[in-house]
Amino acid sequence: MRYHPLSEADRKAMLATIGVESVEALYADAPASTLLRTPLDLPRHKSELEVDRIFSRLSQRNMAAGRVPFFVGAGAYKHHVPASVDHLIQRSEFLTSYTPYQPEISQGTLQYLFEFQTQVALLTGMEVANASMYDGSTATAEAVLMAHRLTRRRKALLSGGLHPHYAEVVRTISRLAEDEVADMAPDALGDEDIISRIDESVSCVAVQTPDFFGNLRDLTKIAEACHRNGALLIAVFTEAVSLGLLTPPGAMGADIVVGEGQSIGNALNFGGPYVGLFATRHEFLRQTPGRLAGESRDADGRRAYVLTLSTREQHIRRDKATSNICTNSGLCALAFTIHLTLLGEAGLTRLARLNHANAVALAQMLEKAPKVEVLNKSFFNEFTLRVTGDAAALVEKMAAKGVLAGVPVSRLLPGAGMDDLLIVASTEVNTDEDRAAFVAALEGSL
């Protein structure tokens, strides 16, 4: 077996040193009833060539985003990631290292985490950020739990524009942790009156912008209402590129900002791994979940980075920890940081403008098309289309014509009476030809 360096002779010599006859003797503590007598019914090992072939065949059965005119978003976005990003994250020293528990030989990881934290804080307009969470949805759930700890209240109020998966994740943990959740109804137009629902029983309000339906939401007044009632505002985003063009949540009064960082540096990966971004105010640091890289000095007085404030974490604090999280999304955070370094302010701003312009161009074409209606008054790179009939069936028909047109709202919100709504995203990867193909496939399918 190509992955196992020990030869039979090595194994014999090692057994002799140990002083046992066979490896089986080393399993003597295991009750005999638990040890397998015959090998499991699984195929035998395969050559690298065979493995390559199997995965190649499986892969080819999927419709890849890059092969078709592609307009699917709703929480995960197709962007161009520079080749150098993937090259760098595959460096052995990044790819095959562990959590930087030994700072003297982990400065590479620790410094990029420090850079990542700074970039996330700058983008969101917040004071501090952690070294990443699993993804945007779990980051949102962690933000809710953190708000409960800070306010000593146990009720979260969720906007109807929050990504339905994110809302479900919050509801699941809340139900099982015996906390309360109040939901606004799904809100395609982004004009819900959430402020009237905020009172002194509420620990936090979670509002997404751009929201699930693409609407841009001004959080300023919601933040004021939260603060009047002693509640915290959790601002959520799923499209990190939008922060290149939009007023950051921190400038609108958010207390905790969470979001999905996949858009920057990371592939679609059929849903994961992604990278959860988590930023907040300095005063809330000790209730923040997840790892933090901090600046320090070494014995020679040289600047060095180290994981810090670990007394919040499970490996020290056990059942009193701020979260049970251990593994984070280190390598995805690195991809985010490298891509954002390559973009810089100038590149990110241009990229965000191009995304918006492409989406506006598509919206304008659709506004001229019959039997469909663009619902949004405002949007970044994604908007909601009302179609005649069932949007899910339409998406299937358009897929058969080789166009991946978007996400039917009913896929995430079945039974919400929104079967005629389609969420359409357009990023920098879309061309004039893609847009023309979209309109042609749409008109041929309605």
Added chain:
Amino acid sequence: MLDRPAKIEGPDEAPATFTGNRALDQEEPLLFEIGRLDATGVDVDAAPQVEKRLGGLERKEAIGLPGLTEPETMRHYVRLSRKNYSIDAGLYPLGSCTMKHNPRINEKVARFEGFADAHPLAPQSTVPGALELMETLAHWLMTLTGMHAVALSPKAGAHGELCGMMAIKSAIAAKGEGASRNVVLIPQSAHGTNPATAALLGFSVRVVPAAEDGTVCAQAVREALGPEVAAIMLTNPNTCGLFEREIVEIAQAVHDAGAYFYCDGANFNAIAGVARPADFGVDAMHINLHKTFSTPHGGGGPGAGPVVLSERLAPFAPVPFLRRDGERLEIVEHAEGTESFGRMTAFHGQMGMFVRALAYMLAHGGDGVAQASKDAVLSANYVRASLRDVMTQPFGDRACMHEVLFDDAWLKGRGVSTLDFAKAMIDEGYHPMTMYFPLVVHGAMLIEPTESESKASLDLFIATLRNLAQAAKEGDAKRFTQAPRYAPRKRVDETLAARKPVLRWSAA
């Protein structure tokens, strides 16, 4: 074999360099100290002129994000990378963390466009290859564990623990015992994630003492059980590197008391293909794909933590889950009409890790997976047998599983702590073992060599530790207390970092 110089001049006698660099060990400033607001490494096409629809929410102030051109970016991150230790560069004996070889074919196939460039919300009819891959992975995980079902979506080990305990809490609630069963039994030696997970779900934690021999005895569990107990969370093989001898009786006692058995599967890599958790009586167990099935650790993530479930917990598994009806395979995305406890994450889980883990499994085959477990156990015992005369074992000299645990009794009175010893290993070119864990052992040193090391590599590692042990015993304390000397940084002040946290760069 190793090319040692006749005389080593310490850096103290050498002149400091003008740059602070030491040849290949190059200093690298922060991105924020070298980047420029107008620099970019990406050529983005100009946006067509359109009327903006931003509802007056356009950003008014600059972000302050510096950029670098592509050559500068390459250099910055390549230089940073060289300050890291990695499994590709050396033995990485972190007990309980499992740093084994990461095959690169796994990286290659994970990047095939049908996986890396597939959207989680693309119509299911357009991604049959992805669904089939998930089903095949599920089949392997169920076969290797003997369990009834698997929840693929948890994002990492601790998330998997949460999944398993949510399923248990849901099953208890379904039996109408939700109000009365609110205690979870956890041994002292457990990973911190276990009590943190239990507490997150409102359970109170009752600590089960370890027996003299480092395992949990069934009698202690029986004494801790009662009608208020919901579950036990037990790691097997445990964090002392030992197989829990009485695991079958413990499971029986737990079940007799109407409670559930959550097994922490972090150490599954010692037994995969050799023993099945179902045969211990496990109800739920997470599997760290980044440990047992070698998806890269990536400096701390991403992981993946699928959870296998017993027949009685399977109905409560989270959405999404796979359902096959003859030829038709689909992902069920909504809990309505099922007993599922709901959704734990957006989308379907860590697909990129599923691809890598399955590639590992297919390459190894059932035979190779079992061989990997046995080689891991053999290597750990070889290290144990080769060091037992110079270091001390807390539970006597007995066979271990895939990791061997030493304590610091042998260092007593030498002026050298476990931490000091670890830092001296850094100078010798090794990543230290896991230190001070498990908490039940004083000055714990938990060594997990894995199956990826050759005998020559193990022999050199053993010789190095023997030399260090000898130096410690001969009173060469300075070698340890001043280590590391040769790493990119000397010992880092953790107290300073925590006292006044600086967690981001700020313009002076």
